[in-house]
Amino acid sequence: MNHPLPETGPDRQFQSHVADGHLWIQHCSDCGGAIFHPRVLCPHCGSLALEWRRASGRGTVYSRADLIQKPKPGETEPRHHALVLVDLDEGPRMMSRLPDVAPEEIRIGMRVQARIAGDPGEYAVVFDPEEAAE
Amino acid sequence: MSGLRGGAAIVGVGTAGLGEAPGFTAMDIQALAVRQALDEAGLALSDVDGLFCANMSHTFPAISTLEYLGLRPRWIDGTNTGGSSFVGYATSAAMALQAGLCDVALICYGATMRSGAGRMVPAAEQPTYEIPHKPRYPMTAYAMAAARHMAEFGTTREQLAEVAVAARGWAQKNPDAFERDPLSIEDVLASRMVMEPLTLRDCCLLTDGAGAVVMTRPDRARDLAQTPVYFLGGGVASYNRAVSEMPDLTTTAAKDSGARAFAMAGLRPSDMDVLQLYDAFTINVILFLEDLGFCAKGDGGSFVSGGRIAPGGALPVNTNGGGLSFTHPGMYGVFTLIEAARQLRGAAGARQVPGAATALCHGNGITLSHQATAIFGRAETL
Numbered sequence: 001m002n003h004p005l006p007e008t009g010p011d012r013q014f015q016s017h018v019a020d021g022h023l024w025i026q027h028c029s030d031c032g033g034a035i036f037h038p039r040v041l042c043p044h045c046g047s048l049a050l051e052w053r054r055a056s057g058r059g060t061v062y063s064r065a066d067l068i069q070k071p072k073p074g075e076t077e078p079r080h081h082a083l084v085l086v087d088l089d090e091g092p093r094m095m096s097r098l099p100d101v102a103p104e105e106i107r108i109g110m111r112v113q114a115r116i117a118g119d120p121g122e123y124a125v126v127f128d129p130e131e132a133a134e
Numbered sequence: 135m136s137g138l139r140g141g142a143a144i145v146g147v148g149t150a151g152l153g154e155a156p157g158f159t160a161m162d163i164q165a166l167a168v169r170q171a172l173d174e175a176g177l178a179l180s181d182v183d184g185l186f187c188a189n190m191s192h193t194f195p196a197i198s199t200l201e202y203l204g205l206r207p208r209w210i211d212g213t214n215t216g217g218s219s220f221v222g223y224a225t226s227a228a229m230a231l232q233a234g235l236c237d238v239a240l241i242c243y244g245a246t247m248r249s250g251a252g253r254m255v256p257a258a259e260q261p262t263y264e265i266p267h268k269p270r271y272p273m274t275a276y277a278m279a280a281a282r283h284m285a286e287f288g289t290t291r292e293q294l295a296e297v298a299v300a301a302r303g304w305a306q307k308n309p310d311a312f313e314r315d316p317l318s319i320e321d322v323l324a325s326r327m328v329m330e331p332l333t334l335r336d337c338c339l340l341t342d343g344a345g346a347v348v349m350t351r352p353d354r355a356r357d358l359a360q361t362p363v364y365f366l367g368g369g370v371a372s373y374n375r376a377v378s379e380m381p382d383l384t385t386t387a388a389k390d391s392g393a394r395a396f397a398m399a400g401l402r403p404s405d406m407d408v409l410q411l412y413d414a415f416t417i418n419v420i421l422f423l424e425d426l427g428f429c430a431k432g433d434g435g436s437f438v439s440g441g442r443i444a445p446g447g448a449l450p451v452n453t454n455g456g457g458l459s460f461t462h463p464g465m466y467g468v469f470t471l472i473e474a475a476r477q478l479r480g481a482a483g484a485r486q487v488p489g490a491a492t493a494l495c496h497g498n499g500i501t502l503s504h505q506a507t508a509i510f511g512r513a514e515t516l
């Protein structure tokens with residue numbers, strides 16, 4: 001028999017959970033592992049018993065990179081596009097940005113707090129420095 | 135000991151269209167590299183019955199290749215693990231040859247990224263949860279690995295620059311190399327910062343180019359035109375596609391692929407005479423020297439300092455000039471095999487490592503996503 005499908009796919013589930021403005025991630029009911037990116041099975045143990053939980057949103061910058069591009073026509077300063085990898089306190093790592101922090105201020109090891117940005121159905125997780133978030 | 139050790143040999147290698155090949159397609163220059171590899175072996179296209187092929191320009195690379203070349207192979211392996219594919223094929227070709235699935239294995243690649251598309255063509259599918267943040271693949275992954283290595287172990291930009299300078303030193307001895315002008319540590323540090331902490335000179339070239347390698351079983355290899363270069367061991371390892379899924383950005387799966395290759399070969403890092411390590415970015419060489427066991431984790435920066443991997447240094451690495459200075463047509467892996475074969479035949483000209491009897495090739499795929507290692511040796515290492 002064809003394997004039954006969950007009610008919706010994991011990407012849609014993620015979008016509907018984070019619509020409340022908080023970061024949600026999956027947890028495995030069998031091994032307890034925390035999971036990101038969203039999936040239909042646990043990459044730690046293979047279980048299908050996954051549940052969504054609201055995450056603390058807190059994490060630590062694991063690494064960073066800053067793309068430096070030539071200035072736009074009429075501008076003098078180069079354009080920066082800084083990306084980070086954040087280790088969530090719950091365990092998983094995610095790629096993201098710190099939109100309100102100058103690239104040169106982003107430090108490996110700095111504490112950050114998640115924020116949900118973007119439009120419904122296309123939400124993405126960005127981060128702010130932990131102090132500024134509360 | 136694995137039956138694959140010594141179970142296959144490289145009998146022909148070829149390159150074509152290195153640098154710029156305007157007006158030619160990937161398939162055109164690939165065909166010329168294939169002809170060169172077969173010609174020097176004393177074999178014909180009609181002898182090839184095993185095909186091992188991947189690229190980024192064709193949806194079905196092996197099928198397009200066999201049609202262009204007029205092959206009707208009885209065994210095809212199109213496993214695409216990125217630029218590491220071709221180093222992985224050394225093991226799968228040895229396996230197919232030993233299993234009798236084919237008698238003459240052709241490993242090939244071609245791309246015209248420089249004159250054709252004019253840029254690095256990223257893969258069609260990219261990680262869903264990274265894309266909204268607009269990463270620049272593949273560089274973002276390597277810049278993040280470099281930044282983490284620097285933060286964790288104190289690796290410096292000068293040490294990264296040593297890798298680029300060593301590659302250029304070798305390239306100056308290779309008439310086929312794309313970049314042969316003198317390059318100093320200061321030049322690397324002063325070059326344009328592309329993605330902090332990597333400058334333009336920390337990044338590989340973007341060229342056209344094609345490469346081909348022909349392998350047979352040893353009995354046949356001994357009757358062919360070139361000194362056989364024996365496959366001694368190989369291994370692959372992979373844990374993740376996206377860099378955000380990589381467990382530790384300072385330790386790659388090369389730790390496992392290398393251990394598997396050394397175990398099959400019955401050899402250790404100290405037994406290796408020359409290394410060909412896929413250097414898409416300077417940090418790669420430091421990571422792979424550590425993960426393959428040539429120095430301790432975190433010591434790669436100091437290990438490469440003082441010209442240790444440059445011409446005249448204690449450990450010759452990327453003797454063709456590597457992806458940094460020789461050629462980099464999007465996927466570089468096949469060129470590690472070609473240079474290893476030339477070194478072990480003693481046919482590497484001004485860049486020849488005297489008496490080289492063993493060589494290690496290491497391929498890296500995608501964004502530190504897949505690692506493949508293969509070890510080769512001359513007849514006396516069997």
Ligand SMILES: [Zn+2]
Nearest residue numbers: 028031042045
């Ligand atoms: Zn689990």
